[in-house]
Amino acid sequence: MTQAASELRQIVFDTETTGMNQGAGPHYLGHKLIEIGCVELVNRKPTGRTYHVYIQPDRQVDEEAIQVHGITDDFLKDKPRFAQVADEFFEFIRGAELIAHNANFDIGFIDYEFEMLGRYGKLEDHCSLVDTLQLAREKKNRGEIQGNLNLDALCRFYGIDNSHRTLHGALLDAEILADVYLFMTGGQVKMNFGSGADGDAGGIVRLPSDRRRTKVIQASADELENHTKRMELVSDAIWLRH
Numbered sequence: 001m002t003q004a005a006s007e008l009r010q011i012v013f014d015t016e017t018t019g020m021n022q023g024a025g026p027h028y029l030g031h032k033l034i035e036i037g038c039v040e041l042v043n044r045k046p047t048g049r050t051y052h053v054y055i056q057p058d059r060q061v062d063e064e065a066i067q068v069h070g071i072t073d074d075f076l077k078d079k080p081r082f083a084q085v086a087d088e089f090f091e092f093i094r095g096a097e098l099i100a101h102n103a104n105f106d107i108g109f110i111d112y113e114f115e116m117l118g119r120y121g122k123l124e125d126h127c128s129l130v131d132t133l134q135l136a137r138e139k140k141n142r143g144e145i146q147g148n149l150n151l152d153a154l155c156r157f158y159g160i161d162n163s164h165r166t167l168h169g170a171l172l173d174a175e176i177l178a179d180v181y182l183f184m185t186g187g188q189v190k191m192n193f194g195s196g197a198d199g200d201a202g203g204i205v206r207l208p209s210d211r212r213r214t215k216v217i218q219a220s221a222d223e224l225e226n227h228t229k230r231m232e233l234v235s236d237a238i239w240l241r242h
Contacts, residue, residue: 010041011096011127012181014173015106016069019062032057033082033109034071037171038092039178044186046178051092052171054079069168082113090120096127101151101177103131132181139184151176158183 019031038051054071056079066072100106107123114120123129136149147153151173155162160179 008041008043009096010044010099010130011038011093012041012099012174012178013038013093013106014100014170014177015109016065016071016168016170017109018057018059018065020065020068030059031062031109032059033113034061034076034079035069035170036089036110037169037174039171039174040092040096041178044182050171050174051089053085053089055085056081083117086113086117086120090126093123094126097130098123098127099130099132099177099181101131101173101180102133103129130181132177132184135181135184151180154180154184 014037015033016035017031017033019029033055034057035054036051040047040049040051054076056076058081061071061073061076098107107129111122114122120126133149136145136154139145140149145154145157147157152162154160155176158180160176160183162176
């Protein structure tokens with residue numbers, strides 16, 4: 001079943017890798033993906049569908065990276081290689097708007113893996129891309145965000161509880177980033193996400209095209225003016241809180 005053209009399907013995603021040195025692109029230094037985590041949103045609401053997999057990189061994980069994400073060589077030794085999960089991963093993200101924090105890092109690794117496989121081309125050939133770090137920079141330049149722009153700092157700024165995040169993890173970080181993105185772009189409240197099993201890309205949610213449509217009622221000029229005044233009060237409250 002195909003997705004209705006009017007619906008916005010977004011995939012918030014994150015990766016973990018064997019090395020942390022970003023430089024000109026760590027994949028050029030032989031580093032590889034070891035974890036991918038994705039969260040699906042349709043019309044800015046989580047569907048409960050996730051994609052999560054650990055990957056055997058066929059190389060050692062740098063100690064510096066292990067200190068960040070806690071994923072060891074021993075843990076990865078029986079995990080599938082990227083070539084074994086590439087098709088299900090591609091099917092999950094195909095045609096979606098991809099959202100990542102410092103997106104060039106994650107996209108660079110995935111494009112590199114696709115290149116090594118000799119199929120799919122680049123992510124931008126199949127998906128549109130949104131970098132929440134770039135969005136945060138733009139908001140900071142306009143005075144709408146203050147402080148650091150990493151994921152932990154943005155959680156503090158928007159009042160999102162990430163106390164369960166003691167180490168980085170691709171699926172957990174994708175779920176947290178989805179909260180941050182929704183706050184950053186529309187002030188939505190925190191959503192509850194389900195957790196998928198490793199490599200579980202089956203049953204992708206594609207809503208029926210013949211379902212009953214929600215009637216859209218446009219706001220009046222007075223309502224828009226009152227909304228603007230309310231948002232100014234909320235903005236002032238956020239600045240005072242932080």
